[in-house]
Amino acid sequence: MNKQSFEALSAGTLPHRLGSNAVLKEKIGDDFTRWSVREVGDGNLNLVFIVTGAKGAAIVKQALPYVRLVGESWPLPLKRSFFEYHALVRQGARDPGMVPEIFFFDAGQAIIVMEYLTPHVILRRALIDGRQLPKIGRDLGLFVARTLFRGSDLCMVTRDKKTDMALFADNIELCDITENLVFSDPYFEAEMNRHTSPQLDPLVAELRADRDLKVEAQRLKHLFSAKAETLCHGDLHTGSIMVTDDETRVIDPEFAFYGPISFDIGMLLANFWMSYFSQTGHESAPGARDAMRTYLLDTIETIWETFRVEFANLWRSEREGILYQASLFENRGDPLGAEQALNIVLNEIYHEMLGFAGIEIHRRILGLAHNADFESITDPGRRATCESKALKLGRHLAVNRHRIPSLKDIRATAERLQ
Numbered sequence: 344m345n346k347q348s349f350e351a352l353s354a355g356t357l358p359h360r361l362g363s364n365a366v367l368k369e370k371i372g373d374d375f376t377r378w379s380v381r382e383v384g385d386g387n388l389n390l391v392f393i394v395t396g397a398k399g400a401a402i403v404k405q406a407l408p409y410v411r412l413v414g415e416s417w418p419l420p421l422k423r424s425f426f427e428y429h430a431l432v433r434q435g436a437r438d439p440g441m442v443p444e445i446f447f448f449d450a451g452q453a454i455i456v457m458e459y460l461t462p463h464v465i466l467r468r469a470l471i472d473g474r475q476l477p478k479i480g481r482d483l484g485l486f487v488a489r490t491l492f493r494g495s496d497l498c499m500v501t502r503d504k505k506t507d508m509a510l511f512a513d514n515i516e517l518c519d520i521t522e523n524l525v526f527s528d529p530y531f532e533a534e535m536n537r538h539t540s541p542q543l544d545p546l547v548a549e550l551r552a553d554r555d556l557k558v559e560a561q562r563l564k565h566l567f568s569a570k571a572e573t574l575c576h577g578d579l580h581t582g583s584i585m586v587t588d589d590e591t592r593v594i595d596p597e598f599a600f601y602g603p604i605s606f607d608i609g610m611l612l613a614n615f616w617m618s619y620f621s622q623t624g625h626e627s628a629p630g631a632r633d634a635m636r637t638y639l640l641d642t643i644e645t646i647w648e649t650f651r652v653e654f655a656n657l658w659r660s661e662r663e664g665i666l667y668q669a670s671l672f673e674n675r676g677d678p679l680g681a682e683q684a685l686n687i688v689l690n691e692i693y694h695e696m697l698g699f700a701g702i703e704i705h706r707r708i709l710g711l712a713h714n715a716d717f718e719s720i721t722d723p724g725r726r727a728t729c730e731s732k733a734l735k736l737g738r739h740l741a742v743n744r745h746r747i748p749s750l751k752d753i754r755a756t757a758e759r760l761q
């Protein structure tokens with residue numbers, strides 16, 4: 344099949360196309376005529392099917408040569424499937440059990456067959472419904488610490504890291520989407536932008552005239568494009584996380600690229616702050632979601648605190664790369680020297696992360712790809728009230744990121760805005 348030209352799957356053709364594959368027969372069932380196929384893709388870019396048979400089930404994800412959300416007028420290369428596959432393999436090795444198991448990959452057809460996560464639901468959906476998931480703060484904090492530390496020059500053999508950077512450097516088109524849609528389009532009247540209008544018009548005009556904000560957005564874009572520290576997931580929002588009360592899984596790393604350690608964490612926390620401000624739009628009566636709001640701010644602090652502690656553990660136990668070598672510190676009887684460096688590195692990650700969070704909030708309200716937290720608030724006046732608070736926090740995070748002392752300080756700001 345590799346040699347054949349690309350052909351999009353459909354629920355009708357999938358069993359015939361994949362039915363002779365030994366791995367799938369093993370997972371789903373030998374007789375493909377008895378497979379049942381359901382398309383579930385709710386994402387912006389790709390096709391996703393659940394395939395069920397006598398033995399079990401699997402997910403079949405296929406990239407299309409264009410952006411699904413927009414159509415064939417916006418071509419996007421199939422090779423994003425290759426980067427998603429390679430990122431899943433690396434994340435699975437760096438934080439075992441946190442990404443779906445991969446059963447099969449076909450680069451030519453841009454098909455990844457993977458473990459069907461059930462009864463997991465998308466975290467964003469659960470948060471909109473007001474569900475408090477007890478384990479996500481810790482699971483996600485560990486995930487970002489392990490994947491980002493273990494993919495960096497702090498841990499990797501330099502030849503392996505440079506070879507891997509070369510492999511992922513070709514994910515040009517997906518980086519280009521982030522560079523434009525996230526870091527630039529929200530800050531001018533770009534064609535594909537939209538926002539809740541006219542309610543947000545005055546605030547949007549103010550943000551687009553805000554020189555300090557635009558300078559910060561471009562500094563952060565500079566970091567995104569030039570600071571190739573580690574293999575980032577690249578699209579780590581609450582729509583890329585699937586949960587039960589006991590389990591947390593991360594999916595959809597097709598935007599994977601070598602970038603700043605702070606990027607994934609900032610994007611992740613931004614989505615919790617947006618969930619926080621969107622709760623007013625979903626509560627049945629004023630105050631009904633107070634406990635949920637507290638839970639969301641607590642979860643933000645748990646993610647960061649868990650990241651910090653695990654990153655420090657890995658710093659002390661797996662710092663085997665080219666940076667801050669033990670030969671300069673611990674081996675010369677100066678463990679405090681390594682601790683000093685650790686604090687500097689964590690501090691830098693913290694201040695960058697706040698900036699990325701601010702920009703991510705803006706682009707989800709002003710750019711092309713909005714999120715369901717706000718979009719599912721049907722009354723535009725009510726939606727705009729939530730969105731404007733989030734926009735203000737985003738501006739504060741992006742512009743004042745070097746001066747914000749702690750997440751406790753941001754909690755106070757968020758509660759004041761709310």
Ligand code: ADP
Binds near residue numbers: 402458460461
């Ligand atoms: P896209 O890249 O188009 O955003 P995703 O990988 O996010 O695609 O998948 C789209 C949707 O398909 C997810 O929101 C989820 O509902 C479902 N899905 C994807 N992967 C799995 C999986 N391994 N198990 C269960 N459902 C999945």
Ligand code: MG
Binds near residue numbers: 386387582583595
């Ligand atoms: Mg997705």
Ligand code: MG
Binds near residue numbers: 386582594
């Ligand atoms: Mg998704």
Ligand code: MG
Binds near residue numbers: 386388
């Ligand atoms: Mg995706």
